[in-house]
Amino acid sequence: MENRCAIEMKGITKCFGQVVANDSIDLSINRGEILALLGENGSGKTTLMNMLSGIYQPDDGRILKDGEEIYIHSPREAYGFGIGMIHQHYKLIEVFTAAQNVILGLNDGRMDLKAANEKVRSICQRYGFEINPEEKVYDMSVSQKQTVEIVKVLYRGAEILILDEPTAVLTPQETKKLFAVLENMKKDGKAIVIITHKLNEVMEVSDKVAVLRKGKYIGTVNTAETSPQALTDMMVGRAVTLNIDRPKYDNPKKKLVIENLTCLDEEGVKKLDSVSFTAYTGEILGVAGISGSGQKELLEAIAGLYPIKEGSIRLVGNDGSEKEIVGLTPKKIRQTGIGMAFVPEDRLGMGLVGSMGMTGNMLLRSWKKGKGILVRKKEPSELAEKVLEELEVVTPDINFPVRRLSGGNVQKVLVGREIASEPEVLMTAYAVRGLDINTSYTIYNLLTEEKMRGAAVLYVGEDLDVLLELADRIVVLCGGQVAGTVDARTATKEEIGLMMTQFNTKEGE
Amino acid sequence: MMSTIIALIVAAVTFGTVLMYGTLGEILTEKSGNLNLGVEGIMYMGGAFGLAGAFYYEKAAGAAASGPAAIIIAILAAFAAGMAASAIYSFLTITLRANQNVTGLALSIFGTGIGQFVGEFMRVSEGGYVALSNNLKEAFSATIFPKVFVNIPVIGNILFSHTVFFYLAIVVAVLMYLFLKKTKWGMYLTAVGESPSTSDAAGINIVKYKYLATIIGGGISAIGGMVYIMTTAGCVWNHEGLSGVGWLAVALVIFCMWRPLNAIWGSVLFGAMMIMYLRVAIPFIPTELYKILPYIVTVIVLVLTSMKNSRDKQPPASLGNNYFREER
Ligand SMILES: Nc1ncnc2c1ncn2[C@@H]1O[C@H](COP(=O)(O)OP(=O)(O)OP(=O)(O)O)[C@@H](O)[C@H]1O
Ligand SMILES: [Mg+2]
Numbered sequence: 058m059e060n061r062c063a064i065e066m067k068g069i070t071k072c073f074g075q076v077v078a079n080d081s082i083d084l085s086i087n088r089g090e091i092l093a094l095l096g097e098n099g100s101g102k103t104t105l106m107n108m109l110s111g112i113y114q115p116d117d118g119r120i121l122k123d124g125e126e127i128y129i130h131s132p133r134e135a136y137g138f139g140i141g142m143i144h145q146h147y148k149l150i151e152v153f154t155a156a157q158n159v160i161l162g163l164n165d166g167r168m169d170l171k172a173a174n175e176k177v178r179s180i181c182q183r184y185g186f187e188i189n190p191e192e193k194v195y196d197m198s199v200s201q202k203q204t205v206e207i208v209k210v211l212y213r214g215a216e217i218l219i220l221d222e223p224t225a226v227l228t229p230q231e232t233k234k235l236f237a238v239l240e241n242m243k244k245d246g247k248a249i250v251i252i253t254h255k256l257n258e259v260m261e262v263s264d265k266v267a268v269l270r271k272g273k274y275i276g277t278v279n280t281a282e283t284s285p286q287a288l289t290d291m292m293v294g295r296a297v298t299l300n301i302d303r304p305k306y307d308n309p310k311k312k313l314v315i316e317n318l319t320c321l322d323e324e325g326v327k328k329l330d331s332v333s334f335t336a337y338t339g340e341i342l343g344v345a346g347i348s349g350s351g352q353k354e355l356l357e358a359i360a361g362l363y364p365i366k367e368g369s370i371r372l373v374g375n376d377g378s379e380k381e382i383v384g385l386t387p388k389k390i391r392q393t394g395i396g397m398a399f400v401p402e403d404r405l406g407m408g409l410v411g412s413m414g415m416t417g418n419m420l421l422r423s424w425k426k427g428k429g430i431l432v433r434k435k436e437p438s439e440l441a442e443k444v445l446e447e448l449e450v451v452t453p454d455i456n457f458p459v460r461r462l463s464g465g466n467v468q469k470v471l472v473g474r475e476i477a478s479e480p481e482v483l484m485t486a487y488a489v490r491g492l493d494i495n496t497s498y499t500i501y502n503l504l505t506e507e508k509m510r511g512a513a514v515l516y517v518g519e520d521l522d523v524l525l526e527l528a529d530r531i532v533v534l535c536g537g538q539v540a541g542t543v544d545a546r547t548a549t550k551e552e553i554g555l556m557m558t559q560f561n562t563k564e565g566e
Numbered sequence: 567m568m569s570t571i572i573a574l575i576v577a578a579v580t581f582g583t584v585l586m587y588g589t590l591g592e593i594l595t596e597k598s599g600n601l602n603l604g605v606e607g608i609m610y611m612g613g614a615f616g617l618a619g620a621f622y623y624e625k626a627a628g629a630a631a632s633g634p635a636a637i638i639i640a641i642l643a644a645f646a647a648g649m650a651a652s653a654i655y656s657f658l659t660i661t662l663r664a665n666q667n668v669t670g671l672a673l674s675i676f677g678t679g680i681g682q683f684v685g686e687f688m689r690v691s692e693g694g695y696v697a698l699s700n701n702l703k704e705a706f707s708a709t710i711f712p713k714v715f716v717n718i719p720v721i722g723n724i725l726f727s728h729t730v731f732f733y734l735a736i737v738v739a740v741l742m743y744l745f746l747k748k749t750k751w752g753m754y755l756t757a758v759g760e761s762p763s764t765s766d767a768a769g770i771n772i773v774k775y776k777y778l779a780t781i782i783g784g785g786i787s788a789i790g791g792m793v794y795i796m797t798t799a800g801c802v803w804n805h806e807g808l809s810g811v812g813w814l815a816v817a818l819v820i821f822c823m824w825r826p827l828n829a830i831w832g833s834v835l836f837g838a839m840m841i842m843y844l845r846v847a848i849p850f851i852p853t854e855l856y857k858i859l860p861y862i863v864t865v866i867v868l869v870l871t872s873m874k875n876s877r878d879k880q881p882p883a884s885l886g887n888n889y890f891r892e893e894r
Pocket of ligand 1: 076096100103461462493
């Protein structure tokens with residue numbers, strides 16, 4: 058066998074203060090192969106890869122490239138070794154054009170934007186990307202931004218590509234395209250590492266799977282010889298069951314009535330167009346749709362965070378009385394006495410304060426209840442402990458700044474806090490985005506528990522399989538309109554997929 | 567009437583020149599993501615050291631002292647003082663990652679103190695009065711254009727009667743514009759100010775860019791202080807007139823939306839607003855009201871630009887934040 062091994066990591070250890078993020082990890086990455094890196098949230102995947110891309114320095118261990126030991130001190134040196142990484146949070150300059158971003162930091166003589174534009178175009182052609190090199194990044198969609206990242210790495214001649222959760226924010230169609238590109242690159246002889254929590258993607262695209270657990274290397278298996286169940290067991294370290302049960306709630310009552318809700322954005326474009334539906338207690342109402350079809354605006358409008366042009370949103374009390382909440386601020390809505398909780402899409406922006414610990418973030422939600430002027434820390438810290446335990450948050454202690462937690466653990470803190478307030482209406486946007494499979498199921502079960510407690514749960518999701526398993530009914534949005542409401546027990550994926558796109562085609566003609 | 571307006575414009579340009587240096591320097595600094603609130607102190611130091619440079623030069627050279635040499639020495643002395651002050655700031659914020667606001671405010675206090683000290687020290691040690699000879703004073707406030715140009719009616723005074731510092735400031739503004747827009751290094755500097763982590767991942771030496779931009783920016787700002795002392799204040803130490811100028815320059819950076827070319831007309835406009843109370847005094851309106859005009863205008867600009875929400879008119883995205891590679 059010829060030497061296909063591009064990178065070998067031997068005994069890599071990395072600590073952050075008292076946190077051991079990587080504990081003596083061995084990993085080899087081969088050319089012409091796609092390696093999936095799998096592990097629970099906080100198991101150290103991003104950290105491990107950041108050591109290849111020069112962001113972090115290992116505390117201990119060796120990195121070999123083509124059998125020779127190398128030291129990577131900075132991202133620049135990583136490029137020198139042909140290693141390029143596409144980060145979980147994109148690293149792009151928003152006010153620059155795509156081409157400017159691509160040539161950023163390259164020291165090849167004069168700045169020649171024209172030549173760069175041309176070269177970007179030729180890379181796009183070779184791998185089948187669709188981006189305009191002269192477009193500013195802030196005008197781009199997420200998937201276009203990601204494409205820019207990939208082009209950037211290819212432009213620098215990387216032969217070893219690392220993608221950290223590239224599909225987390227992509228639609229299924231975009232994911233398909235990305236995978237086609239990865240296949241192309243693999244044929245080109247590049248070595249590819251992809252981190253993802255979606256096991257179906259692992260099975261679809263990878264050749265081998267390496268598994269990490271709590272900072273330790275568990276092993277590498279051939280994708281063809283394994284199954285999602287086996288991988289999950291490896292990841293978690295014990296046998297876990299992957300199914301969602303969907304109990305029926307006995308006595309559903311109206312909880313949230315929405316009628317003809319219309320919202321415009323700043324430019325006056327309709328984001329929601331006479332949306333009407335009703336959510337019941339003891340029900341998980343799924344909201345499906347291509348991303349950007351108005352899901353975000355819908356939830357924010359209900360929470361009192363998005364201006365409403367027309368329509369009515371009514372909360373129904375336990376005695377059957379209806380309260381109009383259009384035009385009320387979130388504080389006023391809270392004063393209606395009907396508890397509402399919202400897990401937003403933008404976790405660190407809208408949901409949590411990054412520099413505070415879990416306790417501080419729990420406090421944010423409950424401080425209004427406290428009497429007197431002194432902050433009471435006891436209750437929130439008890440709550441933090443509870444969330445930590447129930448959701449198995451990986452953190453050195455409850456006062457550790459949440460920004461430093463791994464992506465998935467940040468989400469757990471937010472969901473845990475929102476559920477703890479025992480809301481009557483619980484809204485979640487992409488609640489499991491970036492969460493590992495085990496935690497995702499924990500969240501599904503928690504939502505189901507909430508439902509059985511009698512809450513009306515609004516679940517905006519992107520994975521249709523999960524929506525069909527978890528929800529009771531599904532509202533399908535398309536271009537800001539309700540394309541229809543289906544019973545999740547009988548509907549099929551194809552049916553919903555069709556509804557998600559149907560309105561667009563009608564308008565396009 | 568006409569002559570009043572011309573006089574107003576000329577005076578606005580004179581004061582505006584001071585602001586222009588302060589602002590241009592701060593624009594360069596802020597482009598790297600460093601919010602240096604020490605401009606006030608830096609300009610004080612520039613004023614004191616600029617004066618000292620010219621004064622001791624004349625003392626040493628005696629009758630042989632030449633105007634151009636004095637000007638160059640004053641510029642260099644002020645520039646060096648500004649660089650030293652912002653080098654301290656850079657070390658504290660970039661290397662030691664101290665809070666930028668706190669460091670900037672401290673530098674403001676420190677710089678005004680040092681400026682005062684040097685100014686007073688010179689005065690006392692030289693027996694109560696520090697001033698250049700009339701010859702050299704003349705050189706600092708003379709225009710570089712021949713009389714024929716200045717004598718052209720109306721535009722002669724408006725365009726050609728200013729000091730060398732005004733024209734130099736315009737050259738600096740244009741060069742800075744070309745640097746930021748047309749060169750690779752300018753693009754990298756912008757990138758550093760927008761997102762250091764991105765620039766770092768792209769292989770740019772963040773620390774180098776931040777240090778250079780902040781230190782050179784500080785030097786440019788300091789020249790403004792010198793220009794004030796050597797022109798408006800008539801080559802004597804005058805701390806009162808200089809007070810608040812640095813803060814005005816910081817506001818002007820916002821007004822200019824971080825674009826050097828805007829600083830040219832922006833500083834003349836601010837200059838006009840600041841001297842209006844001397845020229846067009848309306849009875850019963852206290853002069854302080856005039857003096858807050860520039861700040862009010864800045865607030866209005868801020869409100870307008872954030873309402874428009876145009877991405878190209880926003881401050882550098884990482885302005886005020888320190889960068890540490892392993893922090894997330
Ligand atoms: N810069 C940092 N400072 C402190 N702790 C850190 C830092 N980066 C990571 N950690 C810790 O190291 C551990 C591993 O984090 P890492 O981001 O590598 O996990 P991950 O496997 O990528 O998880 P996820 O799937 O949630 O993204 C976590 O416990 C995290 O809190
Ligand atoms: Mg990660």
